Amino acid sequence: MTRLTGVLFAIAANGLFATSDTLVKLLSLHYPIFQIIAMQASVACVVVAIVIWRDKAYRLSAVRNPKMLIGRGFLAGVGTVSGFYAFSLLPLADVYAITFGSPLVVTVAAAWLLGERTGPARWIAILVGFSGILVMVQPGYAALSLGHLAAFLNVFVGASVILIMRTIGSQENRAIMVAAVMAGQLTASLPGLSLSHAPEWSDVGLVIVSGLVMVSAQFLMIESLRRAPASSVAPMQYTKLIWALPVGLFVFGDEPKLHVVAGALVVIGSVLYLLDHQRRADNRLARRRESLMRQDCLEEKKLG
Structure with missing residues (x-):
């Protein structure tokens, strides 16, 4: 039940993020992105201050990983600027489809930086996923805009955030x-x-x-990761595409592009394979540890 609750929280969080992004795109028609960020964050800060006061998390001792939190804040700033800029120039579906590549970057970074084992099958899945991104942006056939570059920057920002959340997500106060x-x-x-x-x-x-929706999504996403493993929560981000296609069409007049949808499906398929591969590897490791523990218990009984 806890896992299911976490998944439902993740679906709700991504729905709220998509709602916030839609409002940001509407506001970007009349205001510069820096002003939108400031206005949205100012509203959200009121909610955060209330939660911090209620949780009594205002003491310095409540902060356990200050450097990681500073890094998280820096990435949030960069990611919000690049994301809002991408939304102001590109259809929602295009931005989401490109940023779906973040888990692929995480897998590569985990192999190089964290020493996680990545076998041939996973490398093939990664290459297939990146080929899906190429299908979406069609280099050489369609001109890449600054909006595309901003969306690509968000891919790496999102991957870095995932790596940080892996480290401190269960340690720091949510507020x-x-x-x-x-x-x-x-x-x-x-x-x-x-x-x-x-x-x-x-x-x-x-x-x-927009501010209330965005901050609510932040809290829901943190809660989802505390109630369910990342392998169950991560695929829920793809529900954004279900939201973005009709909203883009009926609100902004952006007709769905076949190559974007096709490329997104390739990326989604490769990421889901990687997540399932990791889940099976984790299960095998857990069974091996359980077997070793049973053997140790039997040996202790024999010695006793």
């Missing part, structure tokens, strides 16, 4: 982790605030809803 994200976003928005202008009253409601 502290979300506060690091908000601090990073506010810091990243500072260079462009000189371009800001007072929001129209008709847009204030969108800003408030």
Whole structure:
């Protein structure tokens, strides 16, 4: 039941992230992205402050991994700027499809940086996944825009965030982790605030809803990772594509591109294979450990 709850939380979180991204894309028609980031993060900070006060997490002793949290905040700032910029130029589905490649980068980074074993089958799946990204962007046939480059930057930012969350996700207070994200976003928005202008009253409601939806998604995602393993939570990000295609068509007039959908399906398939491969490897390791423990118990009984 706990695993199922975690998966449901992840589905809800990704739905809220997609809702927030839609509102950001709407706001980007009238406001610079730095102002949108500042407005959204300011609303979210109110919620985070309330949760920190309620959890009594305002003491410095509540922070266990300050360097990792600073890194998480920095990545949040970079990722939000690049993500919002990509949303302002590209259809939602295109941005999501490209950023689905983050787990592939995580697998490569884990092999090189963390020394995790990656056999031939997994390397083939990684190459297939990256070929799906090439199908989506069609280099040589379609011109790559700055929006594409921003989306690609988000792939690496997302991979780095996953690696950090692997390390500190179960150690830090949830409100502290979300506060690091908000601090990073506010810091990243500072260079462009000189371009800001007072929001129209008709847009204030969108800003408030956007901030509340975004911060709710952050908390839900953290809770999902605490209730279910990452291998169960990670595939839920692909539900964003189900949201993005109809919203892009009916709200923004972006017709689905066959090559983007086809490439996204290739990437999704390769990532799901990698996750299933990792799940089976973890199960084998767990059974081996359990068998060794039983053998040790039998030997202790014999000696006793």
